[in-house]
Amino acid sequence: NREIESTTVIMLFMLGKTVCCIAGRSMALPSLKWSSAMDMGMSACRLFVVCSVGDRVSERWSAKTSNYSCVGRFKSSSTRRDAAYGARSNAVSDRRTLPEKLVHLAPTTLQPYLRLMRADKPIGTWLLMWPGAWSISLASQAGCLPDLKLLALFGAGAFLMRGAGCTINDMWDRNIDSKVERTKYRPLAADQLSMFDALVFTGGQLGLSTLILLQLNWYSIVLGASSVILVTLYPAMKRITYWPQLTLGLTINWGALLGWAAVHGACDWSVVLPLYAASLCWTLIYDTIYAHQDKVDDAVIGMKSTALKFGPRTKRFLSLFSTGMVSNLALCGLASGQCWPYYAAVVATGAHLANQIYTLKLNDPADCARKFVSNRQIGFIMFLGILSSSLVR
Template structure:
C-alpha cells in the first residue's frame, strides 16, 4: 500500500496543485462534505489553505496526520491535469499576445502585396509612395473624374482616355506629395506613433534617395501632363506650388486641412479644362468648393487620430482647432459640400438621376459625421477610408445625369 501511494504521489510532481497544507481546522477528511463532493473539497482546501511553497510529492495533510482519501487525490489530479492544459493554452495565448504587442511596438508593417510581389529593394519606395494604401489616390482621383464626366457632351460617355490619364496622374501626384511630405516632416514623423516607421523617418531610405525618387515621379507626371492641351499644362504645373508647400502648413496654421483641400481638388478644374480647353466658372468653381469642403470633413476626421501626438510635437490641425465642436464644424462643411455639388450639377444641366445619387451621397456623409467616434483611432480611420464610396456615388450620379440630359 505504501508503494502504491508512493507511485501515486510521483504522478503529482509536475502538478502545480500538489501543495502541503499547514492546517485545516474547519474541515476533516471524514466529513460528508468531502466524501460527497471531493472536487469541491479539493478546490475549497486549495483556496482556503494554500501552502506558500511548491511541495513535490506530498499529499494534503491534516493536524491529526490523516491523509485525504484517494478519491479526493484523484480529483486533485484531474484538476491538476485540467489546469495544466488550461495554463498551457493561456500561456500560448499570452505568448501570441506578447508577440502582437511587440509587433505593434516595433511598428512592423503587416504583409501586403508589396511584400508578396515586389523585390526587397523596391519595397521602401513603394511604401514611400503609399502604394499599399490606395485611399489617397482615390480621394485625389475622384474630383478629376467628376469634372471630366461633367464636361462630356449631353447623352455621351466621358472621354475614357482622359479618365485613364488622370487616374495614372492621380497615382503619381499622390505619391510625389507623400514623398515631399515625408522628406519635410522626417523630424516630426519620428515623434509620432503612427508615422515613425515611414521609410525616411525610420532611416530605411536616406533623404537623398527620397529626393531622387521624387524626381523620378515628377518626370513620369510630366509625361502625362504633356499629353494635355496648353491651357491644361499651365494649370496643371501651377498645382505643384500647392503640392510642395502643403507639408509646411501644419507648422503655420490650424487649417492645413483647408490647404490640402485646395491641393487635392485641383483636378476639379484641370479635368474640365483638359476636355474643354478652358474653364466655365459657373460649373467648375462650385465643384471645386464642394471638393475643398469634402476634404475638410474627411481630413479633420483623419487628423483626430494624431491629435495627442500633434500636441506633443507642436504641429497644428483643424482637429485641434475645432476640439469638442468638431462635429458641428464638419456638419457645416458637409452641407456646403452637398449644396455646391447640387449647384454645379444644375449649372451643368445634368438630368434628374443625378439628384437621387446626391441624396444618397449626403446620407453617406451624414453617417460618417454623426457616427464617428473621434476618440477612437480605428473608427476615425474607418470613416476616412469610407470616403472612396462617397466619391464613387457622386461619380455615378454625374454619369447617369449626363447620360439622361
C-alpha cells in the same frame, strides 16, 4: 516567526529549483532542452514549497512563478512565445487588404519605396482622382460617356502625384513621424530609406507625372504645373496654422479645374468653381476626421490641425462643411444642365455625410480611420450620378 518562515521559503525555493532542474535535465528526460527542464524544475519546486511550509505561503510564490509551465506541460517558454507570435502574424496577414498583400509580395528592396508612396493604402489616390473624374464627366457631351483615355491619364497621374506628395510630406515630417505612434514605422521615420533616396524617388515620380501632363493641351499643362507649389507648401502649414486641411483641399482637388480644361481647352468657371468649392469642403470633412487619429500626439509635439482647432465642436463644423459641399454640388449641377440622376446622387452624398457625422466617434482612432476610408464611396456615388445624368440628358 514570519522572518524565519520567509528565510526558510527562500532557501527551500532555491534548493528545490537547483535540484529539480538538474534532475529534469540529467535523469528524468535527458532529451529535453534546458528550458523544458527548467519548466519541470519550477513545477516541482512549487510542490516542494507547498509540502514544506503550507499553501498560504506557496500561493505568493505561485503568483510570482506563474509564467512557468505546470506539471505535465513540457513545451518551453520560447516555443510558446514563437507559437503566439506566429498566431498573431497569421492574424495580421489575414487582415491585410489586397494592396497591402501586393506590396508585401514585392521585392524587398522595393517595399520601402512602395510604402513611402502609400501604394499599400490607395484611398488617397481615390480621393485625389475623384474630383478630376467628376470634372471630366461633367465636361462630356450629353448622351456620351467620358473620354476613357483622359480618365486613365488622370488615374495614373493621381497615383503618381499622391505618391510624390506623400514622399515630400514624409521628408518634411521625418523627425516628427518617429514620435507619433501611427507613423513611426514609415520608411523615412524608421531609417529604412535615406533623405537622398526619398529626394531621388520624388524626382522620378514628378518626372513621370510631367510626362502624363504633357499628353494634355497647353492650357491644362500650365494649369496642372501650377499645383506643384501647393504640393510642396502643405507640410509646412501643419507647423504654422491650425488650417492645414484647407491647404490640402486647395491642392488635392486641383483636378476639378484640370478635368474640364483637359476636355475643352479652358475652364467654364460657372461650373468648375462650385465643383472645386464642393471638393474643398469634402476634404475639410474627411481630413479633419483623419486628423483626429493623431490629435493626442500632435498636441504633444506641436503639430496643428483642424481636429485640434475644432475639438469637441468638430461635428458642428463637419455639418457646416457638409452643407457647403451639397450646396455647391447643386450649384454645379444647375450650371452644367444636369438632370435628376445627378441630384439623386447629391442627395445620397448628403445622406452619407450625415451618417458619417452622426455615428463618428471622435476619440476612437479606428472608427475615424473607417469613416475616412468610407469617403471613397461618396466619390463613386457622385461619379455614377454624373454618368447617369449625362446619358439620359
